[in-house]
Amino acid sequence: MTLTLSRPAVDGGPRATRRRARRARVPYLLLVPALLFYAFVVLWPTLQGAGYAFTDWAGRRETPGFVGLDNFTELFSAPAARSALRNTLIIALSTTIVQTLVGLALALALHSALASRNLLRTMFFAPALLPPVIIGFLWQYILTPAGPLNDALGAVGLGGLAQNWLGDSSVALASVIAVIIWQNAGLTMVIYLAGLEGVPPELHEAATMDGAGRWQRLRHVTLPLLVPATTIALSLTLIGSLKLFDQVYVMTGGGPGYATETLSVVMYKEAFVSGRYGYSTAIALVLTMIVFAFALLQLRGLRRFEVQQ
Amino acid sequence: MTIDAARSRPARVLIQRAALGTALAVTLGACGFVNSGDDSTEEGGSGGSLTAYVNTEQNTGLAPLIEAYEEETGATVDISSATTDELNQQLRVQLTSGTAADLIRVSPGNSSPVAVGVLGREGELTDLSDASWTDELSDDTRALAEVDGQVLAFPVSRNAIVMAYNRQVFEDAGLEVPTTWSEFLDACAALDAAGITPIAAPFQGGIYFQFWVYALAGTLVYAENPDIDEQMAAGETTFAENAEWGQVFARIAELRDAGYLSDGMLGIPADQGLQSVATGEAAMVLMVSAGLPQLHGYAEGGADAFGVFALPANDDPEATLVPVAPDFLAVNAAADPEAALEFLDFLAQPENVAAYANEMGVLPGLATEVELDSDVLGPIEPLLADGRSVAYANYLWPNGDVQQTMLQSGQEWLDGALDTAGLLGQMDAEYARGQS
Known part of the structure; x- marks a missing residue:
């Protein structure tokens, strides 16, 4: 007996065609309100903002004057702005690398048969759920010269390591970076845990049968299959740390001096403290380009290492 | 026509119309044709209504005085507040977009983008020089309240x-x-x-x-x-x-x-x-x-x-x-000044100057003889009385x-x-x- 599968007969005729066309339009019509709203609150202000980057707009009623590339020239020549750019890049690179490694280590450690793994996963992930401003205030208190961290160091006989964590320009930036990693390493861990769930156990079994040890299985089986997770983790961390504002502003305000000032903090101060909206918009534009460039490079670079299961 | 088709067509039409309606509402709202319930300006237009945007400290000190003012005059004062930092950030944009309140908190001198000197030179503030309380401004306060010889700010406290x-x-x-x-x-x-x-x-x-x-x-x-x-x-x-x-x-x-x-x-x-x-x-x-x-x-x-x-x-x-340092209020030049000027005259009455200072534990804004409940600042009062103050x-x-x-x-x-x-x-x- 032969079974013939065929498409059901298609209703022909011009009326049916028109009906199908109308039906096909519905999803697009449903998108219109959201698109209009998005265009109004995101696209239009963004494009308009980009225009202000070439003006001296100070938030006043009169039409802002066109200043060409002056705002950008100032950004790359002013010592404070250059310092903020350097701090932003240091924070972004160090946070991205360390947070990814810590998150990966946590994920590998907690992707096991440990009885308390769910409790530990929750504990490590919990800081990522708290608002950055709360984290900032919390750590600002912990890191004061007479704060709990220095007290704890003293209590365990390590008083010599006590520092003015946020008030000494030689350690303030490192302190801020450590807080950011502390808060977000749990998020990276979750991304890697999701990736580890997708690693087929039979690959590990096959490798074991071929005589591969634990380190070899990690290196040649697990890590290659975690590249997509790494791409996501690195992208999110890099973008988040490049536009970092909340924790820095709350913990140090960019100080002492200019030691922890990031581009986002300078952008905020120039707009809302100094009223230099044009210059501030130029900083925002440069920051957007930096984020875009880094994200693009990173995505392209990492996709080469992704392997198909 | 089948039963299914009969059901689905009105539903489809309904969805399409709903989508179109939502789109129109969003678009018109964005263009300002749809008032989404912010009726404070409309209702507040009649008889001595006033809007004010002040910092949180001023809000605390003004609250009992506003209550007394409303009771005495039948006018209404719609006051909102923010921390000084937030207010400074928002006020500039509000003034530019024409949405600022009638009475606003401004910084002294040229100390911020929303200071008396800055806004005064841009013509954003109403001239208050004719008010009788301007005679009671101390010299250092007057220096910060004046722009080109015009008094543009009222000190609620110092x-x-x-x-x-x-x-x-x-x-x-x-x-x-x-x-x-x-x-x-x-x-x-x-x-x-x-x-x-x-x-x-x-x-x-x-x-x-x-x-x-x-x-x-x-x-x-x-x-x-x-x-x-x-x-x-x-x-x-x-x-x-x-x-x-x-x-x-x-x-x-x-x-x-x-x-x-x-x-x-x-x-x-x-x-x-x-x-x-x-x-x-x-x-x-x-x-x-x-x-x-x-x-x-x-x-x-x-x-x-x-x-x-x-x-x-x-x-x-x-x-x-x-x-x-004086803590200033000013009148938005884009507002109808009558209600704001009346309210400032009320605040300048000696008993109200004293009430504000006592409520907040601060120095009186005007150089008026007032009785302060607290003697916390007693040690510096003789210096102030001798004019030994500086901005x-x-x-x-x-x-x-x-x-x-x-x-x-x-x-x-x-x-x-x-x-x-x-x-x-x-x-x-x-x-x-x-x-x-």
Whole structure:
């Protein structure tokens, strides 16, 4: 007996065609309100903002004057702005690398048969759920010269390591970076845990049968299959740390001096403290380009290492 | 037509119409054709209605007065508030977009993008010169409220920079309140020898650092040369060239180098600095009088645990000036001024000036004879009565950026990474840029 599968007969005729066309339009019509709203609150202000980057707009009623590339020239020549750019890049690179490694280590450690793994996963992930401003205030208190961290160091006989964590320009930036990693390493861990769930156990079994040890299985089986997770983790961390504002502003305000000032903090101060909206918009534009460039490079670079299961 | 088709078509049409309706609502709303319920302006248009946007401190002090005003006149005052920082951020945009309230809180002088001097020159504020209360403006307040001879702001209160000290600590160390710089240094030395931090210096963020600059500059710079602001504006002198400005920072450096300021000062937030004085770990803190209630709240003895004095800067006790800052309200030029002017006249009545000052524990905004409930500021009142007050130094700098540079680079200076000439040079550069 032969079974013939065929498409059901298609209703022909011009009326049916028109009906199908109308039906096909519905999803697009449903998108219109959201698109209009998005265009109004995101696209239009963004494009308009980009225009202000070439003006001296100070938030006043009169039409802002066109200043060409002056705002950008100032950004790359002013010592404070250059310092903020350097701090932003240091924070972004160090946070991205360390947070990814810590998150990966946590994920590998907690992707096991440990009885308390769910409790530990929750504990490590919990800081990522708290608002950055709360984290900032919390750590600002912990890191004061007479704060709990220095007290704890003293209590365990390590008083010599006590520092003015946020008030000494030689350690303030490192302190801020450590807080950011502390808060977000749990998020990276979750991304890697999701990736580890997708690693087929039979690959590990096959490798074991071929005589591969634990380190070899990690290196040649697990890590290659975690590249997509790494791409996501690195992208999110890099973008988040490049536009970092909340924790820095709350913990140090960019100080002492200019030691922890990031581009986002300078952008905020120039707009809302100094009223230099044009210059501030130029900083925002440069920051957007930096984020875009880094994200693009990173995505392209990492996709080469992704392997198909 | 099938039954399914009959059902689905109206549903589809309904979805399409709903989508179209939503799109129109969003579009029209965006264009301003749809009023989404903000009816305060419409309803408030009749008979003496007033909108006000003030900072949180003003809101607290004005609340009982607004209640009395509404009861007395039948008018309504729709007041909203934000912290000063938030207000400064939002007000500029509100004024530009025409959505600012009738009565607004503005900063003194040129100290921010929403200061009297800045907004006044742009024509954003109503001239209040004809109001009778303008006769009761003290000279230093008038200098900050006027632009081109027009009074553009009303002072609801004034804050003074005072040195608050822990009475018990002073008593235990056998100290009297110092009236000269030498006595002040001697007191610091005695406290230091007793193992107490002489001066709490919560300089994280720089806010408390600036009080030192203004307090010392009042006596060292402005008492010596009251025309210094005009001279600097005319380019006749600069921070770096002016010996008195150099002396201001030399005084602070003297305290820093002697170890009289808190250890790790750049990492200490304000609340911890105040608490250290309340607990007796430190003896003194230089602060604004508006912050005294917070300090008092940290000690079991409350206000009685603390005293205040004017910071001396040289060895002539009669030369000490108290820096005083008015807290201003102004009338938006785009608003109908009648209701706002009436309300300001009400606030200027002596009993209301006193009510506000007593409610907030601050100095009266106008130089009116009023009875204050609290004697917390008693020690500096004779100086104010003698006219020995001076505006904060930064108010007549061309913009807020000079102050911002002083705060940030000042931290580097405190840290030893920048010398005084470098700091003053940076302030001069910012000053010159502000004038261009």
